[in-house]
Amino acid sequence: MGYVIADLPAADIDRLEGLWRELLDHHLAAAPHLAALGIARDPADSWRVRRAQYIQWLAVPRAAVPAPAGHSAPRRPA
Secondary structure, three states, X not given: OOOOEEEOOHHHHHHHHHHHXXXXXXXXXXXXXXXXXXXXXXXXXXXXXXHHHHHHHHOOOOOOOEEEOOOOOOXXXX
């Protein structure tokens, strides 16, 4: 099965929350030395900050977020 990539409208940005949380978990596990920079944000706060950044980026003309078309954000296989 192939994937179709389409631009994700800013109104659908919350579809990326699960993917962002998985990436955050990965970063925390793969880079424990970053704890020296301070305590990591909790996942909800981290998403709030990242979401605001995505919205700001998408306000730029011709900005786009590629995402799988017709599906929710990618999920880790079970």
